[in-house]
Every structure is written in C-alpha cells, then in structure tokens.
Amino acid sequence: MDETSRTYDVVVVGAGPVGENVAERTRAAGLSTVIVERELLGGECSFWACEPSKALLRPVVARADARRIPGLNRAVDGPLDVAAVLAHRDNMAAHWTDDDQVDWLDSVSVDLLRGHGRLTGPRQVSVHTPDGGTVHLTARHAVALCTGSGTALPDIPGLADVRPWTNREATSADRVPGRLAVVGGGVVAVELATAWQALGAQVTLLVRGDGLLSRMEPFAGELVADELRTSGVDIRLKASVTSVARPSGAHGELSISLADGGQVSADEILFATGRTPRTADIGLETVGLAPGDWLTVDDTCRVTNVSDGWLYAVGDVNHRALLTHQGKYQARIAGAAIGARARGEVVDSARWGAHAATADHQAVPQVVFTTPEVASVGLTMQEARRAGRRVEVVDYDLAHLAGAHQYAQGYRGRARMLVDTDRHIVVGVTFAGPGVAELLHSATVAVAGEVPIERLWHAVPAFPTLSEVWLRLLETYRDRPR
Numbered sequence: 001m002d003e004t005s006r007t008y009d010v011v012v013v014g015a016g017p018v019g020e021n022v023a024e025r026t027r028a029a030g031l032s033t034v035i036v037e038r039e040l041l042g043g044e045c046s047f048w049a050c051e052p053s054k055a056l057l058r059p060v061v062a063r064a065d066a067r068r069i070p071g072l073n074r075a076v077d078g079p080l081d082v083a084a085v086l087a088h089r090d091n092m093a094a095h096w097t098d099d100d101q102v103d104w105l106d107s108v109s110v111d112l113l114r115g116h117g118r119l120t121g122p123r124q125v126s127v128h129t130p131d132g133g134t135v136h137l138t139a140r141h142a143v144a145l146c147t148g149s150g151t152a153l154p155d156i157p158g159l160a161d162v163r164p165w166t167n168r169e170a171t172s173a174d175r176v177p178g179r180l181a182v183v184g185g186g187v188v189a190v191e192l193a194t195a196w197q198a199l200g201a202q203v204t205l206l207v208r209g210d211g212l213l214s215r216m217e218p219f220a221g222e223l224v225a226d227e228l229r230t231s232g233v234d235i236r237l238k239a240s241v242t243s244v245a246r247p248s249g250a251h252g253e254l255s256i257s258l259a260d261g262g263q264v265s266a267d268e269i270l271f272a273t274g275r276t277p278r279t280a281d282i283g284l285e286t287v288g289l290a291p292g293d294w295l296t297v298d299d300t301c302r303v304t305n306v307s308d309g310w311l312y313a314v315g316d317v318n319h320r321a322l323l324t325h326q327g328k329y330q331a332r333i334a335g336a337a338i339g340a341r342a343r344g345e346v347v348d349s350a351r352w353g354a355h356a357a358t359a360d361h362q363a364v365p366q367v368v369f370t371t372p373e374v375a376s377v378g379l380t381m382q383e384a385r386r387a388g389r390r391v392e393v394v395d396y397d398l399a400h401l402a403g404a405h406q407y408a409q410g411y412r413g414r415a416r417m418l419v420d421t422d423r424h425i426v427v428g429v430t431f432a433g434p435g436v437a438e439l440l441h442s443a444t445v446a447v448a449g450e451v452p453i454e455r456l457w458h459a460v461p462a463f464p465t466l467s468e469v470w471l472r473l474l475e476t477y478r479d480r481p482r
Contacts (some may be wrong), residue, residue, distance in 0.1 A: 004135055008032045010338060011125050011139040012146060013117040013282065015285020016043020018315030019146035020101070023110045026142075033110050034115035034137060038129050041101035044148055044167075045324040047093050052171040053188075055092035056195040057369045058311050059085050063198070064227075064371040065434055066409030077084055082199050084178055093172070108175045109389065119143070119283030123310050126283075141342045142310055143304075144334060145295065146327075147282055149275040149316035162254060163246070165270040167192070176200045177268040180252040181256055184272035185212045187368050190224055192270060194370045197233050204264055208241040213368065217381065219414050220374040220432040236262075243268060247319040271301075277317045287311065294319035299356040300349050300368045302336035312338065313412055320360040333357045362427075363448035372413060375440035378428035378447040384418055391418045391427060394477045398433045400465035401472065408437055417473045435466055453477070 012019045015037035021033045040047055045424035059080055066076040094100060105112050115129035117137075125137040151166035153159060165173075170192045178201065182193045185207035190334040197203040202368040205212075205228065212221035212228075212235075225235055240259040246252045256264040280292040287306055289295070295306050295313035297320070303311040314334045315327030337355040340347050348354040398404050398413030405411065413433020420427045429443035446456060457474060461467040 004133070007138040007140065008111070009140045009342060010034075010144065011117075012036065012140050012144045013125060013139045014146035014148060014278075015041045015101070015105075015112070016148050016315070016327075017045050018331045019043070019144070020105070020149070021328045021331030021450055022144045022146060022312075022314055022335045022338075023105070024108050025332055026144075026338050027108055027110050028366055029335065029339025031141065031339060031343070035105065035110055036113050036115065036137075037126065038114070038116040038267075040096065041098040041105065041112070042094075045169065046098075046101070047096055048163065048168040050324050052089050052093045053167070053191055053195065054091040056085065056171065056199070057191060058144070059088075059372070060195055060198040060284050061371055061373070061434075062368065063387060065249045065408055068410055068434075070409065071108075080199060085199060086174065089171075096172070097474060114125075115135070116281075118281065119286050121286050122308065124286075131314070132216070132473075134306050141194065141340045142312055144312040144314055144338070145279070145280065145282065145317055146314050146331070147278040147317055149277050151271060152274040153271055154241070154273055156241055156243045162244050162246050162269065165268050167270075167272065169268075170196070170272075177266075178202065179204070179266040181206060181254065181264055181266035181269045181270075182272060183269065184274075185209055185221075186238075186270055186272060186274075187213065187316060187366070189270075189272035190228065190370050192272065193228060193233055193367065194231075197228070197231050199278050200315045202232070202234075204234040204236065204266065205234065206241060206258070207237050208240050208263065210237050212227055212448045213374065214376060215366075215380075216376055217414070217416055217430040217432075218428060220368070220376070223372055223432045224368070224370050224374065224411065231371075236264075275316065277319070279317055297357065298349070299333075299360075300337040300347060301330050301357060302337070307437075309341070311330060312467070318356070323364065323365045326360065326364055329359060330357045341444040359448055364439050365444045367440060369437070372433045373437045374430070374432045374436065375436045375443070377440060377444045378426070378429040379418055379431065380428060381418060384428060389427065392421050392477065393418060394473050394480070396469060396476055398431070398436075398466070398469060401468050403466040403468055406464050407466060415469045415473060417477070419453060419477060423450070424453045426453070426456070431469070433466075439466060439469065442470065 009031035010033040012023045012035040015035045023033045027033045082167045115127040117127045120126045123139045180201040181204045184204045241258045254266045283288035297318045301314045349356045352358045365377040394417040396415045416430045426446045
C-alpha cells in the first residue's frame, strides 16, 4: 500500500450509524476495514434527523404530559424557553462536530478516509479527498454502500428559488419562523409541525392525502391531527402545492399556490414529502447499476444483481425500512454475513437466521414522537388483508386503564393488536397515546418472537401501568363473540 493506493478486506462508503455498525462488525470479525465519509461521521441521524428532532420534541411532549397532571399543570402553563430548547438541541447534535465519532472509530480500530467515495469497478472505490487528492481503495472481500437517503423534493415551479427547508434546515434552524408551511403528512411532517408550533411558529400543514400518517392505522393519524389542531396547527387535507414564490426577494414572504386555487402565505416552507437514495454519484454505472436507483438486496443485504457477491447495500439505500434502528440492525446482519463469507463459513440466511434481516419483513418498530405518541410494529390491518393474511383485529381504549388514569387526567389513546388466526400469534400492534413509546419493545418481542397467545397470558403486567394494555387486549380477544 501507499498513500494513493490501499487495500482492505472491507471498504464501507458512508459513515452514518449504519456504516459505522457495518465497519464495527467486520472489524470484530477480524477483517481490516476502512470507512469513507464526505460529511460528518454520524450522518443524517446524529446531526439532521433523529437526535436534533427528538431534542426539539422532548420538552414539547413533557410539557403536554405535565399539563394533564394535577399539582403540576400550573407550573408549566407558560411558553417554552426557546433559547434553552435550541441550546439543548445544539448539545444533542454535538454542535455539528464529529470528534466523538472519530474517537469511537479509533477505539474499534477502523480506519477513516474523508472524501467522496465512488465505485470505479468491482471491489474498487476511488475517494476524492478534501485536499484535492485521490485515493484508490481495493476491497478483498466486500464493499458496503451505506450512503443513506435525502429529501425527495417535488418538481414544483419556483421551488429552487425560494430555498425551501428540508429536514436538515428544520432540525438545525437557529430561529423560530413566524409562519411555517409544512408540506407532507408523514412522520417527519407531523413531528416537525409539532415542534415548531410549540416553539411559537404558526404552522400550516399541507397534506396531499385525506389524513395524517397514512401508512399506520387510521386512528393514529386521527388522534395526532386532533392534538395538532388543538395546539393551533392549520391542517389542510387534499392540498397539493402547485407553485411557490418569494415575490419580494430572497428573504421575503412566501406565496404558496394550491391546486384548488387557494393561497397560503408563510415565512418558510418545509418539504417532508419522502426520501430519495443517495446513489446518484457513487459510481453505480461502473458495476452495471443505474445511478440514482434504490439498490435491491437479499436478506444478508448483498446486492442481488451484481455478480460475485462482493457488493452490499445497507440502510436506507436498499429501501427496505428507512429507519435508523432498522438500518443498524441490517448493519449487524450484513457485517456478520461478510465475516462468515470471508472465513468460508456457512451463511445462515434462513428466516430468522443469524445472517438474515428477517425483521425487515415481519417486525419493524417505529415511534412517532408527537403528542400523543404513536408506536407500531409489524402489520397494519390493511397490510395484513392486502397480503391475504387471516387476522383478527383487537382494539382497546387506553383511557380505561388504571395506569392511564395515573399517567394523566383526560387521557386519550387507543391500542390495536392483530392476531393471526391460523397460527395464534400476534403479527401487528399499534399504540397511540401519551407515553406509549416505552410499550413498543414488548410488542416487538411478541411479534419477532412469534410468541403464542397462550404463552402471552403468562406475561403478567405490573399494576397500575400502561403495560396492562396487554392483559386487556388478551381479555378482549378471549371474550370476543364467536
């Protein structure tokens, strides 16, 4: 090796949480590993998504809970301390520096190469470094693409000229806009609408569909919409943006035109309308793939349409489950599979095997950090029926729980459990209500573990907690009309 040509067992392109976990696992398997990153180590999640957004949302959710607790509600009646919230956000985002991440890579003996990495052929990666140089990397065993995804902006006249917010600007802004238009009705849209409305912005939520959180059970979006409206958010359903402009200049008022002829005025506009893979400029064409495409993989995260099995795509780029925790799960699986193949061992890629990311299909957990919170894992009713699964739907009003009465006055929430009537196991769970995020892992264990209903009766929930919902769901299922 020399300074411009280096060989490793594994080359990882992208040092977000996914790439870091792939690199750590291949290094733990005894394989020399280098990771390539052109921005900050830690990626989208650490600096422009999960960490800063939840830092913005935590005081909002805590205040909403406290307002429903006698003896505490008056103490939290005033506005949030915006400066303190933004300072907390900055701390959680490490002030957009990655020194700690670099130290962690050093601790697990993974080499770091900063720059823009591109495939140049089978097992070959060329890295253009910040100083204008180029380093050519060769991988003996595997290249793992972990380049993530970015905001998918629609093709709308005037959009580029108005400098719209994406999740990056919305999680790093240093001031509260007077009026914020949020385009979208999914997780990013409702979370950031929740945060910025609570911080003092007047938020208008423009939703192309007829409800919020359309990929979840309908009651979840309905409860979140009710709370957003109560907080002052103007929700407009079936609202399609046709054009945007700043007539008075770069920092002036935004004029937003809608398909129905309506107009919305705002100071900033945030687009939360989906994601697109960061694969447009990573050299896919040099190995027979189309730049800009999502990458199709098997359950070991190996790209299926590249010969010799050396290329892996892990995390958002494979479009299986665009969630940080699910990408890290894939990374652990892929790293172990790369290690096993490098040692010539048998790869266990059977369903729920050591080298198979089966949970991507069966047990994907997700939390929406709004007021109320939403937590789900596995199938929704619509997904189950679309797949031809025979399921029974079991619903329960969380407000009937003793734990809910203890949690807050006027508690509103709902739970749904889907039972596979052929196998008598739980295949999907959704909770919506204050404090339900911490219920999710129990649901994930039940779904991923395919725990029989008969055994779940022996998992006794503590009284008086929200987890008693499990007992009530089972009782409802047992006592249903036959």
